[in-house]
Amino acid sequence: MIAQIRGKLILKTVSMVIIDNHGIGYEVMIPLSTYYELPDVGSEVSLFVYTFFKQDSILLVGFCTENEKQLFKLMISVSGIGPRLAVNVLSGINSSELIHAIANNDLNRLLKVPGLGRKMAQRVILELRDKVSGWTSKEQITFINNKKDAIDQSVMEEDAISALINLGYKSQAAKDAIDRVISEGGENKSLDVILKKALKVLAM
Amino acid sequence: MIAQIRGKLILKTVSMVIIDNHGIGYEVMIPLSTYYELPDVGSEVSLFVYTFFKQDSILLVGFCTENEKQLFKLMISVSGIGPRLAVNVLSGINSSELIHAIANNDLNRLLKVPGLGRKMAQRVILELRDKVSGWTSKEQITFINNKKDAIDQSVMEEDAISALINLGYKSQAAKDAIDRVISEGGENKSLDVILKKALKVLAM
Amino acid sequence: MIAQIRGKLILKTVSMVIIDNHGIGYEVMIPLSTYYELPDVGSEVSLFVYTFFKQDSILLVGFCTENEKQLFKLMISVSGIGPRLAVNVLSGINSSELIHAIANNDLNRLLKVPGLGRKMAQRVILELRDKVSGWTSKEQITFINNKKDAIDQSVMEEDAISALINLGYKSQAAKDAIDRVISEGGENKSLDVILKKALKVLAM
Amino acid sequence: MIAQIRGKLILKTVSMVIIDNHGIGYEVMIPLSTYYELPDVGSEVSLFVYTFFKQDSILLVGFCTENEKQLFKLMISVSGIGPRLAVNVLSGINSSELIHAIANNDLNRLLKVPGLGRKMAQRVILELRDKVSGWTSKEQITFINNKKDAIDQSVMEEDAISALINLGYKSQAAKDAIDRVISEGGENKSLDVILKKALKVLAM
CATH class of the missing domain: 2.40.50.140 (Nucleic acid-binding proteins)
Structure with a gap:
């Protein structure tokens, strides 16, 4: 809210x-x-x-950063982790070290974070490793404001695919539709245009 | 709120x-x-x-429009449809097509909307057909602002009748009272005046 | 809130x-x-x-008025009356008529209010008659603002007594303490002063 | 909130x-x-x-004061005391007298507060005595604003220790780390600096 x-x-x-x-x-x-x-x-x-x-x-x-907020949202998505423990974890290790430790199964590094027991640390790695690995290649949530309005093409395509999946389309169908739109001259088009064309392809 | x-x-x-x-x-x-x-x-x-x-x-x-908001409210009134599915439906088909498909039992058109299965699409038609058919003849919720302040007489009477029904009067009693007020010079009167006269008739 | x-x-x-x-x-x-x-x-x-x-x-x-809001609060305090029915009742009869009907056991007048059945009307009279009778002699909730800052003495004393009762004092002890304070020169004193003196009397 | x-x-x-x-x-x-x-x-x-x-x-x-708000938060932390009784207690006795009565087991003084029975008064003393005794030596919650920005050293150290305990560190480990930082030239350093140094000590 x-x-x-x-x-x-x-x-x-x-x-x-x-x-x-x-x-x-x-x-x-x-x-x-x-x-x-x-x-x-x-x-x-x-x-x-x-x-x-x-x-x-x-x-x-x-x-202070949208990135840390998104990391907090990932942490509380792990069963058994509430806001207080999530805040404690973010207080005990900085964001990039946390992302790196999760993405690389570094259990020992996580165990140094106060309040994070062995079982919970293992669950964090198990439940977040895939989500966080995608994270390391690019900002997970694109923060579209004046400072960051240049959205590179691959981020745009990923956003379009996830939008279609959110709408209920099967992920393969969503990927094929976006690929077809891009291949038919969709390069450098805005997210709106790509989505509208993809929805038309999917409605056929 | x-x-x-x-x-x-x-x-x-x-x-x-x-x-x-x-x-x-x-x-x-x-x-x-x-x-x-x-x-x-x-x-x-x-x-x-x-x-x-x-x-x-x-x-x-x-x-972006009050109309789409009212359509959303209709969708979530269908048992089993929450906000996310309602938003997905409104994302997968534009408002007038959705209203038209529901009003005309067009199950096939609804089945093209991602995330809307057969059983749910049938329930949408069953539960909303009457409400939406009234919708197609006039705006369901009169949006009284600077642009739309000219409320035609039939809309006024319908609002007065639904107000009386909301207050607990039987619908036939409400209709008779409004007809009597209109027939006794109630034409072109404001909604306030029509309601006050109708309440007096009903209090007799 | x-x-x-x-x-x-x-x-x-x-x-x-x-x-x-x-x-x-x-x-x-x-x-x-x-x-x-x-x-x-x-x-x-x-x-x-x-x-x-x-x-x-x-x-x-x-x-539109604090008075009608307080009447609404009284109505929803009756078991079985929710906000919608309370609003319907206030829509079907004006405030003073409603207060008068409740204070004078006028069941027939209440039965003319749409949506208020016999059993509920009887319960309204039973549960609200004492509260509303006090209401008719003065505003139940003193609305202290620029227009209404002249609070007469009896209203002040009643507020002081109800404040002490709210604090947990027995009503007779609260009345005796206020009477004593008034009799010892408490006339025309502010509510603060009366309360402070009464609390001292009660702490002896 | x-x-x-x-x-x-x-x-x-x-x-x-x-x-x-x-x-x-x-x-x-x-x-x-x-x-x-x-x-x-x-x-x-x-x-x-x-x-x-x-x-x-x-x-x-x-x-009117942050201090009274914190005292209210202490009162509602006692099982069985809700906001209304807590407000009544704060209405029946001033803050310093209340803190003094709790810290010094003065059951008779508490029993004069209307609405506070013997069993509840005993529970208040039992559950709050330790918390309130710490309170009497310094403000429990440091209210850091323009009027109160001079935080003396012992308050700073206590805040740093409680921050580390909140983060999940054992209290003895937290105390030892803070003592070591202070002894190694941490005097008159800001809370940030003391905390960062202590976390490094704890991470060894």
């Missing part, structure tokens, strides 16, 4: 901040890695936020 | 956008049909939003 | 409005009595709002 | 206020101690808020 909060930093502790947005102070849980990046109290800040709904509460978890 | 969000488009993917409203970034799920209509990241946008409450989360689903 | 919404009226139907507050459109359910009072679409409005939490959603219900 | 609300006070009763923040009126439950501190209706106010999630509602509870 809430994915970003911009405002004045009015309280800063190592695990939680309060950001004042036009008079409403939002309490946001943060990892140590984000704490290190934050300016002094009184400065303007903007955090990428994940709204975590629990049975009896709504928790806002904030990050 | 939240029915509309206006702000700056700061993230755009084929299935989700983030809209910044005065520093709060709202994550909104969208169908492909809305994705095609959206401007570039950084532009001002306004979406018609449906707040979907799930057991463990609150999901905001956004549309 | 949300008790009031001020903004631009962007959608108005007989049972629901959308109010735009700085770009967020809030969907608010309204009774017919409030619909009659609303200006045209595009105007600035301010509604007294009750946030109703249901198992699977959050419903905002809006009223 | 919401930790602070700033806006115009538009309704004030002894147990509840409504604060208008840019047109949205938030209903906030308050203890008597906060009621006494509030200015007249129409003034600008800012309250420290605790968002309490119940099965069927979200309750905002507001305080």
